[in-house]
Amino acid sequence: MQGTSTLFARLFGMSMVAIVVAHVVAYFWFQKYGMGPPHSPTLDESGRLIAHPPPNTPPMAFLVIQFISIIAVAWWGARLLSRPIRQFSEAAERLSENLDSEPLEETGPRESRQAAHIFNRMQQRIRQQVxxxxxxxxxxxxxxxxxxxxxxxxxxxxxxxxxxxxxxxxxxxxxxxxxxxxxxxxxxxTCEAVQLYDVQALVESLCENAQDHGDDISTRGHCRPLLVQPIALRSCLSNLIDNALRYGGATLVDLRDSASQVTIRIIDHGPGIEASLRETVFEAFYRVEGSRNRNSGGVGLGMTLARDAVMRLGGSITLEETPGGGLTAVVSFKRV
CATH class of the missing domain: 1.10.287 (Helix Hairpins)
Structure with a gap:
């Protein structure tokens, strides 16, 4: 049903409705009045009226061929008209993921070229300001x-x-x-290329490094390789695991893989975070009173770095309460 809400689908549908209505009206008109103006009475040499054949109606084969041709033209026209909007949407999505993405091509009608030029200038200004x-x-x-x-x-x-x-x-x-x-x-x-990466091997490596430092951490589950930015993913998981170990002690990293998405859960049984503060902890330099203090060694950027990395990968990160007490960080990525 999502395809019917696109600009292309609406343009195509409106064109087809208008064309079908026009053809239905024209067909019944021809059925009643014929394909041309009425003939004037004609007399032969003796003065008798010459009978004319009944009005012609278009043959069905002609109507079918004409209808198919109009469908093709309407489809092409609707796609051509909706192409600039689709390009703007794709360019905006690329810009949201990477400020250094390719600029929009300034082609097409004057309005499209002008909008693309303004969009590219906006991208340059944002990149310069950042x-x-x-x-x-x-x-x-x-x-x-x-x-x-x-x-x-x-x-x-x-x-x-x-x-x-x-x-x-x-x-x-x-x-x-x-x-x-x-x-x-x-x-x-950092602007990093997306590549197929062994997420499970990364998680196991991070856990082994933590175990070598005496931390209580384990893993479970399996995950097939995923299209990600390896450095960004490592930064995200490393910060989440460090936070879990620092504030929650014993930590479990749970991997869940399906045909549509990959979910990574970093589970601890520490003091946790109140539900009203779980979104606030993603702000830079924010620390929850009591659970995050100078003795813990954190400065309040770990969760910010983790969310930024996940957003660059097109994923999501949420915080949930661990059953029995504690905090669970849930990181999800869609499979393309």
Missing amino acids: RQRSQMLGAVSHDLRTPLSRMKLRIEQVDDLKLQSQMRQDLDDMISMLDATLSYLHEQR
Whole structure:
């Protein structure tokens, strides 16, 4: 039913309705009055009236061929008229996934060329603004490291050990936030090609690395290779697994594969997050009071990085309550 809501389907349907109604009216007209104007009476040499044959009606074969021809022309015309809208829709979808996507071709009628030109200018301005913002924040974050590093050396001269420890902790937090900001900006600038990738091998590798560091984590389920951006997917799953281990302790990564989509669940049994705050945690530098504090080591960018990576892959990420207590991050990707 979704195909009937497209502009092409509506143009084609309206054209066909108009054509069919016109042909039905014309057919009955010809049946009654013939194919031409009425003949004038004609007399022979003796003055007798010459009878004319009855009005001709178009043969059925002619009507069928004409009807098929009109269907073909209406289909081609509707597709031609709806093509610019379809191109704009595809270009907008590409732009939402990648700011560096190919610009829209400026071809077709004048209106289409003008709209495509404006769309391409908009894309250039968005790309320029994002690049300038990233460069500015990156430069500020990078330049702040130098005075912070000098301050970290100078606090060693503070005699009060308690004050020295507090100041060192504050500086470490600031440096961690700067590092996370630079990583976040790098993730946003990264443009990676989509390729068929072994998601199950990636999950098992991340879990094995965590186990080598003494973390309690396991996997279950299977998953066939999926078309993804490998670096973006690794960044997403790595941040989600790190968050689960940091705040929830023992973690389970569950893989579910079907013909239509792949679902990855990162399950922990920690303190969890209130339902009203589950959407807020995806905001940059946001930390839930109580469960996320400076002692946990997080700066509030892990979930933001994870969502950005999932969105670049065309997937979705949600947070649910784990049965029995805890938090479950659900990452879903559609199979193309």
